[in-house]
Amino acid sequence: MKIYLSRDAVAKALGAEDVAVAIRDEAEARGITVELIRVGSRGMTWLEPLVEIDAGQGRLAYGPVRAADVPALLGGEIDTLGRVEDIPFFARQTRLTFARCGVIDPLDLDAYEATGGLKGLRRALAMSGEAIVDELKLSGLRGRGGAGFPTGIKWDTVRLARADQKYIVCNADEGDSGTFADRMIMEGDPFSLIEGMAIAGIATGATRGYVYLRSEYPDAIEVMQEAVRIGRARGLLGADVLGSGRSYDMEIRVGAGAYVCGEETSLLNSLEGKRGVVRAKPPLPALHGFLGKPTVVNNVISLATVPVIFERGAEHFANFGLGRSKGTIPVQIAGNVRFGGLFETAFGLPLGELVDDVAGGTASGRPVKAVQVGGPLGAYFPREKFDTPFGYEEFDGQGGLIGHAGITVFDDTADMLGMARFAMEFCAVESCGKCTPCRLGATRGVETIDRIAAGDPAAAALLTDLCETMTDGSLCALGGFTPYPVMSALTHFPDDFARQKEAAE
Numbered sequence: 001m002k003i004y005l006s007r008d009a010v011a012k013a014l015g016a017e018d019v020a021v022a023i024r025d026e027a028e029a030r031g032i033t034v035e036l037i038r039v040g041s042r043g044m045t046w047l048e049p050l051v052e053i054d055a056g057q058g059r060l061a062y063g064p065v066r067a068a069d070v071p072a073l074l075g076g077e078i079d080t081l082g083r084v085e086d087i088p089f090f091a092r093q094t095r096l097t098f099a100r101c102g103v104i105d106p107l108d109l110d111a112y113e114a115t116g117g118l119k120g121l122r123r124a125l126a127m128s129g130e131a132i133v134d135e136l137k138l139s140g141l142r143g144r145g146g147a148g149f150p151t152g153i154k155w156d157t158v159r160l161a162r163a164d165q166k167y168i169v170c171n172a173d174e175g176d177s178g179t180f181a182d183r184m185i186m187e188g189d190p191f192s193l194i195e196g197m198a199i200a201g202i203a204t205g206a207t208r209g210y211v212y213l214r215s216e217y218p219d220a221i222e223v224m225q226e227a228v229r230i231g232r233a234r235g236l237l238g239a240d241v242l243g244s245g246r247s248y249d250m251e252i253r254v255g256a257g258a259y260v261c262g263e264e265t266s267l268l269n270s271l272e273g274k275r276g277v278v279r280a281k282p283p284l285p286a287l288h289g290f291l292g293k294p295t296v297v298n299n300v301i302s303l304a305t306v307p308v309i310f311e312r313g314a315e316h317f318a319n320f321g322l323g324r325s326k327g328t329i330p331v332q333i334a335g336n337v338r339f340g341g342l343f344e345t346a347f348g349l350p351l352g353e354l355v356d357d358v359a360g361g362t363a364s365g366r367p368v369k370a371v372q373v374g375g376p377l378g379a380y381f382p383r384e385k386f387d388t389p390f391g392y393e394e395f396d397g398q399g400g401l402i403g404h405a406g407i408t409v410f411d412d413t414a415d416m417l418g419m420a421r422f423a424m425e426f427c428a429v430e431s432c433g434k435c436t437p438c439r440l441g442a443t444r445g446v447e448t449i450d451r452i453a454a455g456d457p458a459a460a461a462l463l464t465d466l467c468e469t470m471t472d473g474s475l476c477a478l479g480g481f482t483p484y485p486v487m488s489a490l491t492h493f494p495d496d497f498a499r500q501k502e503a504a505e
Helices: 009-013 016-030 067-074 109-114 119-127 130-139 152-162 181-188 190-204 220-234 263-269 301-313 314-318 351-358 393-397 418-431 438-455 460-475 477-481 484-492 494-504
Strands: 003-004 035-039 051-054 061-063 167-171 208-214 251-255 295-299 328-335 341-346 368-373 405-410
Touching: 003 009, 003 016, 009 220, 016 035, 016 067, 016 460, 035 051, 035 314, 061 152, 061 351, 061 494, 109 190, 119 190, 119 251, 119 301, 119 328, 130 190, 130 301, 130 314, 152 190, 152 295, 167 190, 167 301, 181 190, 181 220, 181 301, 190 220, 190 251, 190 295, 190 301, 208 220, 220 251, 251 263, 295 301, 301 314, 328 351, 351 405, 368 484, 405 438, 418 438, 418 477, 418 484, 438 460, 438 477, 460 477, 460 484, 477 484, 484 494
Parallel strands: 003 035, 167 208, 167 295, 208 251, 328 405
Antiparallel strands: 003 051, 051 061, 328 341, 368 405
16 A cells, blocks of 8 residues: 655645654554655645555545544545545646646655656757757746746856856745745655756756755755755766766755845845845846856746756647746645645636635635735735736736735735735835835835824825835835835725724824
């Protein structure tokens, strides 16, 4: 009997380690042979710890399972959820990047290869750098870290740059609240990230790579470090990648947790051992990046998607999506929802369908009031905008941004003036201090919102002017995007601001 149990950080937080001990103890007490395989998460957090049992007739799911449930579980006294693939939340997905998460042991390189892994890298090793980049451009892959910049153009800039050394840097500093896709990939399918970075290195002529990983992710750090060790021992990394004669190696670097280091130039400063402050551009990191050398900086999901493109072909990937938003996007559903978790789908699904159908509405049962898309710097969308399709240009046209594709749901008890204040205060706390509009504007913004709450009639206009100044003058997304949640709250939920004024009077 094979039993699959998630080792994902969320599953552990919900008791997966106790379940693992209980399974081993109960199996020994019953005298049955059990192979316990620890896997990543399938992405359905309300079912964690999720257990799948294969007794010879395929994998059947049970969840959430507690340690006290294990005797009944192994005794066949608990009803199964059926196959994971048939659970409605999962069945509606198009899993490309996350196809292996929750399916295989993340550190089993043989299992990775048996499920299509390394096919993309082997294909890339037989291609020229120009051909690899052309394939990536054809796929339409855009940066999944938030900016949506075409990945192929970034790679081509580095490929064409002349230098004695080039680098691939993976931005794994996943700091946005309500986002967890990067962590899930690193904990559940680390070799896909390593393979994607190796393909990037072969394409651009970079022989060294770094994963900049936040210290708050101890499980991801452990898995990635072990995966790199295994990859080096098995010839996936090193001086002779898969026997090709090509060189590419990488290492894991752990950051100290500053939110601003999610911005690529601040990250590069931190990676070099400097203070994590934003750099002025130009020069671009693609030409003058890590240690002053040409550097590809991509986020985890961008790089982990590359192997799929080279395994199945650029056209296969590009056939999914909407307009210039090609492929799939891992939407991270959080907040006040019935069904939270990761939902990978082709671009184009309306926001309302994600919230009402996929997420099942609010966990509280109250009406949905607002959805914040794109992390703490994203705009608050009211129900009137729920027909907006999930796509970069479509969200930009509605005054929002997809960002890292995290959505946080609020019911009708949420105080939007309070949420606007939180966004400004967050920026004030996390600002690196490099830009005057961000350093001073966020602090003045908190004060101005407090003036609105106190009933100051001139404060709303002042807040609008302040937000415009921050957007125009900040060097990075922290100050530049903070006005998105503030102004969307003020624009779409004026009653919350009026109630505060009335209360003050």
